Amino acid sequence: MRTLRLSKGTGEKMALEIVEGCVNCWACLPLCPNEAIVEAHPHFLIEPSLCSECVEAFATPQCAAICPVEGVIIDELGQALNPPGSLGGIIAGLPAPAANPQVGA
Amino acid sequence: MTIPHLGTPVSASGCSAGSCGSKSAQMDALSADTLKKVQDHPCYSEEAHHHFARMHVAVAPACNIQCNYCNRKYDCSNESRPGVVSEVLTPKQAVKKTLAVAAAIPQMSVLGIAGPGDALANPERTFSVFRELQQRAPDIKLCLSTNGLMLPEYVAQIAAANVDHVTITINCIDPDVGAQIYPWIFWNHRRVMGREAAEILIAQQQKGLEMLVARGILVKVNSVMIPGINDAHLQEVSRVVRAKGAFLHNVMPLISEAEHGTHFGLTGQRGPTPEELQTLQDACAGDMNMMRHCRQCRADAVGMLGEDRGADFTMDKVEAMEIDAQFEQAAMQRRLALREAINAELEAKRNARHAAPVLQFHAPKRGRPVHMAVASSGGGLINQHFGHAKEFLIYEASSAGVRFLGPRKAAQYCGGESDCGEAENTLARTIAVLADCEVVLCSRIGFEPWGKLESAGIMPNGEHAMEPIEEAVTAVWSEMLKAGKLDVAAFEDQKRA
The missing domain is CATH 3.30.420.130 (Dinitrogenase iron-molybdenum cofactor biosynthesis domain)
Incomplete structure (x- = not known):
């Protein structure tokens, strides 16, 4: 049984959201305990009515715990669960940092 | 290596100058049981790879670790993965594609699942393909590639599915080295970072390797050579995995073009030169059999090693084919007949080496390589x-x-x-x-x-x-x-x- 959870602050439905930058890597899809993740284009989506943010099931939302891209899973306040820098900056869309002058020369 | 002289009978390795290099000599030294297992595997046997074909189906998209040489999105990486922008197949599509290819290319003898993510991060998809193919094309060998994180949990299922070749990518056995290669893993429902992540991954890989060997399943180990990070360490890796019973150790060069958008690509980590790669492979060759003919083929590769006929078997073309039981049966008979002929030819070549141990050409003592x-x-x-x-x-x-x-x-x-x-x-x-x-x-x-x-x-x-x-x-x-x-x-x- 799923219960709809509302945010204390806004009264909005609490659900995570996948935003632009997702590389459709599939990692999250089989992990979601509520089967809320949908294969879609241009990127995967979370069905808000199904998402429970994993609160009763796991210590951390499972999609965010395996997502390899920073900043693409956000909560209802727009906060990234994996903020920039938290995963070591491995993200498809990042601009290249300055090349290490010692290598590749 | 001693230099053979003209007319001198050559020892049991039989395979000296002019024939086939050290690899075939190594094959001759393998046990009959192992030889049988690898003799028609196009990835494992240097003799067989000229004659047999394999295919990989991209049925396992999810991955449970992050490697610094991988970006999840694009083609071109190190672990035989095509990237998720390529066609990811459902298990049903993968089975149909395999049957279609195996009917069109009778040399087809191995079906592998290598990605685009990790075979064992998608266990339901992976094992459903294996189960179905075991029923409908039992002559085709099954193999899978994995990063090893979930391997101990699935060894029993791997054995039950009659998978006889498993490849584990092992880049290190030292967590301090591993921390420079793997920023995080997904483990017990949480993300584990840094050295702790490497420790868990290494322990799982080594445990999985031991469990597979204990069950008599052939294990190949792949390593990506990353200059300055694990290049000096890989000889030790080679020694340890061989001691535990890995059959082959395959050292591959890091591929890290900046445009691939990987961490190593973006930070300027270079791959080895061909000379550096060869030096390391030579150093490891004293330790165990090396697979020099590895092509780093893609996870959706189709055909003989080194070729990719994937474009001939896109899903829309495969879906249009009619495949029934009679068709499957006829295709299998063609494969079996061809395989028998090829194995007879290879057998004859092996026998010729033993029977005629006289050198095929004068082996002069001078002349540089x-x-x-x-x-x-x-x-x-x-x-x-x-x-x-x-x-x-x-x-x-x-x-x-x-x-x-x-x-x-x-x-x-x-x-x-x-x-x-x-x-x-x-x-x-x-x-x-x-x-x-x-x-x-x-x-x-x-x-x-x-x-x-x-x-x-x-x-x-x-x-x-x-x-x-x-x-x-x-x-x-x-x-x-x-x-x-x-x-x-x-x-x-x-x-x-």
């Missing part, structure tokens, strides 16, 4: 146009005989020509890749590349078209010796000039 590049589309023959070659097989001829050093890509595959530079640069890059070679053997070659190769000190040679590679390499080396080209390091002088 020469590297030669060969354009071949398979069958162990020089049968490819220079301009069509996507890779070259590198051989070393010397007074000790001929040995296979490994394949080299003519041009690394990337996001497409537009990412990889202009077409005219392709020849220049190919010449750079072959810099240590003095001869390139091919079936034909155009006028323009001929001139450019020659001025780079690499002599094109089309005189041995359609001949067996090792005989031709031997003949060319002998001619060079006779012409007095091998007495001095003329090549070195020429390269320096």
Whole structure:
């Protein structure tokens, strides 16, 4: 049984959201305990009515715990669960940092 | 290696100068049981890879670890993964595609699941394909590749599915090295970072390796050589995995072009030069069998090693095919008949080595080693146009005989020509890749590349078209010796000039 959870602050439905930058890597899809993740284009989506943010099931939302891209899973306040820098900056869309002058020369 | 003399009976390895290099000698030394297991595996047996075909189906998209040489999105990475922008198949589509390919290419003998993510991060998808194929094409061997994180949990299922070849990518056994390669893993429902992540991954890989060996399942270990990070460490890895019973250790070069958008690509971590790779492979070869002919084929590769006929079997083409039980049965009979013929031919070659241990050519004691590049589309023959070659097989001829050093890509595959530079640069890059070679053997070659190769000190040679590679390499080396080209390091002088 799923219960709809509302945010204390806004009264909005609490659900995570996948935003632009997702590389459709599939990692999250089989992990979601509520089967809320949908294969879609241009990127995967979370069905808000199904998402429970994993609160009763796991210590951390499972999609965010395996997502390899920073900043693409956000909560209802727009906060990234994996903020920039938290995963070591491995993200498809990042601009290249300055090349290490010692290598590749 | 001792230098054999003319007329001296050669020892049981049988395979000295002029035949097939050290690898076949190693194969002869394997137990009969192991030999049988690998003899028609196009990835494991150097003899078989000329004759048999394999395919991978991209049915396992999810991954549970992050490697610094992988970006989840694009093609072109190190662990045989095509990237999720390629066609990800459902298990049902994967089964149909396999049956269609196995009907069209009777050499098909191995079906692998390697990605695009990790086979065991998608256990339901992976094992449902295996179960279905075991029913409908029981002659096809099944294999899978994994990063090893979930391996101990699935060893029993792997054995139950009759999978007899497993590849584990093991880049380190030291967590301090691992922390530089793996930023995080997904473990017990949470993300684990840094050294702790590497510790868990390494422990799982080693445990999985031991469990597979205990069940008699062949295990190959892949390692990605990352200069400055694990290059010095991989000899120890090689020693340990062999001691635990891994059958092959395959050292692959890091691929880290900046445009692939990987952490290593973006931070300027370079891959090894062909010379550095070969030096490490040589150092590890004393420890265990090495797989020099590895092509780092993609997870959706179809065909003989080194070729990819994936474009002939896109899902829309496969879906349009009618495949029924009668069709499947007939296709299997064709495969079995062809396999029998090929194995008989290979058996005859093996027997000939033992029966006629007299050297096939005079093994002179002088003459320096020469590297030669060969354009071949398979069958162990020089049968490819220079301009069509996507890779070259590198051989070393010397007074000790001929040995296979490994394949080299003519041009690394990337996001497409537009990412990889202009077409005219392709020849220049190919010449750079072959810099240590003095001869390139091919079936034909155009006028323009001929001139450019020659001025780079690499002599094109089309005189041995359609001949067996090792005989031709031997003949060319002998001619060079006779012409007095091998007495001095003329090549070195020429390269320096």
